[in-house]
Structures are given as structure tokens and as C-alpha cells.
Amino acid sequence: MPLWSRAQQQDFRSRVRGCLLGGAIGDALGAGVEFEPLEKIRAQHGPQGVTGYVPAYGRTGAVTDDTQLSLFTVDGLIRAHIRRDTGSWHPPTDLHLAYLRWAATQRDWGPDERRPDLGWLGREEWLYAQRAPGQGCLTGLSGPDGERLGTLERPKNPHSKASGTVVRAAPFGLLTTWEPGLVFQLAVECSVLTHGHPTGYLAAGALAVIVQSVARGGTLEEGVHLALALLSERQAHEETTAALRAALDAVRAGEPSAERVEALGEGWVAEEALAIAVYCALVAHDVRSGLLLAVNHSGDSDSTGAICGNLLGVLHGDTALPPGLVAGLEGRGAILELADDFALELMHGTELHDRHTPEGADWAARYPVAH
Template sequence: MELTREQEQDYRSRVRGCLLGGAVGDALGAPVEFMTLSAIRSEHGDQGIQEYVADRGQNRHGLVTDDTQMTLFTMEGMIRAGLRRDRGIGFNPVGPLHQSYLTWYETQTRRGSSGDWPGWLQGESWLYAQRAPGNTCLDALAASVAPNGEWQRYGAPAENHSKGCGGVMRSAPLGLLPPTWNDVDSAVFSWAAEAAGLTHGHPTGKLSSGALALLVHRLVVGADLTAALDTVMAELARHDHHEETASALRRARDAAATRPATPETVERLGGGWVAEEALAIAVYCALARPRPEEFLDALSLAVTHSGDCDSTGAVCGNILGALHGETALPPQLTFEVEGRGTMLQLADDFVWEFTAHHLLHGEYGPWTRWSERYRG
């Protein structure tokens, strides 16, 4: 089955919307992370965060954090996994994703690329900025490599018990496979859970990541938000240790149905520091402000609280971007989000790999410039 021209345009819009929406939410929430709700209101008014706050050190607006950085490396890893599929290896993104996350690790620990890792993202100088990278991710990735730079634990799960939100906040791209991949729900969930497990060992950290990826995939396929969440809940019930994630999502859905759309309601769901809370807050805000014209209102709600504002904003933006597509993005924020050009290139490359790969590279060769761009 091939996508029609109209379907392909819709798909491209959702991929772009998901990636850019997450970045906008991330940049909106980053400057107020670690602030209390009362401090946010004192500084920005009762309406909460509606526009970018300038970086206090450089007076720049729209700067993203490690949430967006790692999401971009997830996208690159997915593209390389697609290319491997046509070399007779089959599609399984976890190995290429581990390699991509190690490339991100290098951007956070070196001033420039060593050339040891593949992919063109390592050449993007803006990605070397350190924006409070998560220690759990850094430590787990450092443990994957021996001192001489060789693989030590390639593809192995992290040896920790963390359920921090560092896995879920980067997992949306695993759900961006096209509507022609309409029978891979369980696989998408499992790939995302396993990829999150590369850095976060707690079952809830992994299952929440699987839940986000599957939610995004169902939205890309064309489901509405309620139907997509029903699919997620059914998939969760098939997995051991699903109770924390399922309970958090039930509370988010109940809050959207019964409580006012306020920061106080958000804070009843937690602070977003752990995976299931970040997912629940993002889902609640998307349900509370579900219309395309409410995109900014949903993001504002997602970042105006005393918690991990950038991560909850990023995940909410991923969800709404996949639901509505790029034309719903608030232009007054999107035009100056850091790295927009890079994100659009990556989003388009992702679409081409999964809809027109036969025009870019052969099944077993020869190597093309595309193959070199996404070598692994």
C-alpha cells in the first residue's frame, strides 16, 4: 500500500508538527523549570507562560534543552534503522538508537565531533550546548563504552532503577512511522520501551515511553486522541508492571473530564520529574485544550507549574503536533525556536526514508550519498 499525495502531505505535516511542537514546548518551559507556581505567576501573571522568556545569560529566546536534542538523535537513529532494513537486516531501531544516543553523549562531553560516530547531526554545532543534560542518561551512556572508546555493553539495558522522564521525553519519534505501518502497534510500544531502557531501568520508565510512542503512532495513523488513548491503555494492560503508568493516565483522563483546566489541576498529577507523571501531565493538557487553535493554551498549561516544565511542555507539543500537524503550531513561537532548520531537514528525511526509500538507496547497494548521510 502506498500513500496518496494527500495522505503523504498529511503525514509530512504530522511528522513536522510533532518534532517542532515538542521543541516549542521544551523552549517555552525551560526558563521556568525549578520555579514554583507562585513565583511563575508573580513574574509572568496569572495567565502563565504564553511567550518565550529570554535566556538570562545570553538574552536569547527559544532555546531548547536536552529533551529536544535527544529527540533529534532519536529521529536520526530511526532513519538509520530504516536504511538497515533494506540491507536484509530487518527493522529494529534499538541498536541504531543506542549508537545515536552515544553520539548525543559526545556532544555533551566534547567540544566537537571525534568522528567516531555516524550521522550528520554531530556536525551541528548548536547541539553541543549543554542544557542541563540528565545525569541518568549521561551515566548510563558512559557505562556503555569502554575507556578506549570501543563498545562495552552495546544494546544492553541500563543497570539502574531510574524512572526519570529522560526516556519518555525523547520517545515520540518511534511513533512517527507512516500510516502504511498500521499493524505495528505492539512493536512500536516494545521498541520505545526497550530504547528507553538503554538509560532508564525501571519498568515504569520504559512502559511510559512505550505508551507515548504508541499514542503518537495512533495519532499519525489518524485516530482521535480518545481512541488513541484507548489503544494505549489496552496495550499497557498486556505488560507486567504497567500499573503506575496506567493509573497515571487514568487520572489524567479523569482530570480532563471533571476538573478545571488550571495549573492546580496539573500539579495534582505530579511534578513531571518521573516518566508516568510527565506523560500524564502532557496528556491531560492535550485533552483539556484539544482544538488546533488551542495549541498555545495547551502548551502554556503544560509548562506553568512547579515541576519539570520543559519536559511536560515537550511531550505535550509532541502529542498535539502529531494530532494536528504543523499548521496548528503557534507561529509567534515556532519561527524562532532554536534549530528549526535542522528539525525540518530531519523531519523531511524521516518521511522520505519511510515513504520513498527505494528512490534513495537500493536494498543491498550500491552505496549512495543518502547511505553515507545515514551510515551506521
């Protein structure tokens, strides 16, 4: 475990908070216009499209399954990190269990108090809401095959590359002490738990590496080029590589616009969602402008907004997020709590794992792992 200076701890926590909160804000901005064509968005909300939260799922600031899945990804990563001390180390297993806990929120009325494995996040009642969950995620985690661990050799939904595989991948990039190749591989192995098409899982790996590069203090451009280098070593990388290169080309093409966004696709599939989000983050003058560009288009607005928010949040930190959007966000308190727990685990995990201390017992109850 590396020693973190005070400044490094503050920077890391701010970037983790920014990544998770930014993703949720982008998700919520797009939630009310997902499925709507650009012409209708402009007709209803003005020539600039949406400029803030609009009602979705009975409220403003509502998040979707994209944020739900990202939060359970973080929960799974914390538990995987804890499990290293038990001598049992296989992060994809912990992530699979985390996604199964998410799947339970999509079919149960509320948390089952008979399940000690839920931890604190699984007992958050606001997460027990269906917010247009992707079919790939639902089918990959339910039915007779739901308990099976998807692998690269035998993935779930082998023909699916829907955006649900990439919207939950940003947290892997917050493992800043890992080698980039290992972060890429972990995101890939956790993608095939529900989506098995190479473009889907390679897009997830690419996003994780971009986030990690930025979380370490690099630029977005450096992260994209590192992702392209790692993609070039993989079979069937062509679609993901072409999408990222198209995003870079669009940056150089002229003034940002919704039309340039739409030229990159609609975002329903992983490589298009990634390309749109990367483009919008690269051309953003500030966080708000980048997020609004990412959601005002005909397509998967919440997913592209979420990924763009992950990128801009990890780049600038939580204090750069628009205060009004932070204040109106559903689940803000829980998201911040989870972000801070993740930062604590990564920076001070060994101090938290002694179950014989009151603090260690509390941590074990928050993030229970089987022994």
C-alpha cells in the same frame, strides 16, 4: 512498502513536522521556568505565568536535552530503516549508537571531523551544548558500561524512571505502518538503553502508541485507551496505568487549571510527565493554550511541554503551530530538515538506498550505517 497517495504523503509529512517542531516548541517554552515553583513563575511573569518564550541558556527559544534526544532518536530510526536493506535488522542497536552520538555532544566541544559515522545531524554545532541533561541518560551512555546495549533482561539504571525515558519516545509513534504492539515494544527496548524501571519504559511505550494512533488519524482519547489496553498486558504496569487514568479523570473534573496539572505530579518521573502532557493536550482549545498549560507548573516544565507539543503537533500538523513560536525556535531549520528526511525515508526509502546513484550516495553520507 505501501504506496502512498499524494494526500497521504502531505498529511504524513505535516504530522511528522508537527510532532518534532511541536515538541521542541513546548520544550523551549518550559526551558526558562524549569525548576521554578508556580508561585515564582506567576510572580515574575504575571498571573497567567509565561505566555511565550523567556530567556534560557543565553537566548529565547532555546531547546534542552529533551529535544536533542528526540532528534537523535529520529536519526537512529532513519538509519535502522536503511539498515533493513543490508540484511542486518536490530533497531535498538541503531538507537543505542544514536544516543552514544548524542552523549558525545555533551562532552565534546564540537563535531569530530574524523568520525564519518556522525552524519549531518552529528555535525550540527548548535547541538553541542549542555542543557541540563538527565543523569540517567548521561550515566547510561558513558563510563565503562556505556558501550553495552541495555536490554530488558539487563537494563541500564534499573531503578530509574526519570522523564528522560519518555521525552524521546514520541518519534517511535511516527512508524505508522508498524503494528501498535511492535511500536510499543520498540519504545520499551530503546528506553532500557538508559532507564530500566518498568514504569519508565512502559510510559515510553504508552506515549509511542498514543502518537502512532493520532498519526494514523485517530483521536487522542483513542490513543490513550489503546495504550491502556497494551499496558494491561504488561507486568508492573500499575503506576503508568494509574497516571493515565488520573489524566482522563482530570479532564472530566472541570475547567483546566495549573492546579489540576499539579495534582497529577511534577513531571520529574516518566509517568507524571506523561500524565501532565496527555491532560494538557486533551483539554487544549488550541496548540498555544495546551502548551502554556503544560509548562506553567512547579516541576519539569520543559519535559511536560515537549511531550504535550509532540501530541498536539502530531494531532494538528505543523501548520497549526503558533507562527511566532515557530519563527523564534532554536534549530528550526535542522528540525524541519530532519523531519522531512524521516518522512522521505518512510515513504520512499527503497528509492534512496541505491548507493550507485548520486542521490543514493548522498543519502548514505547523510545517514551512514555499518555493513
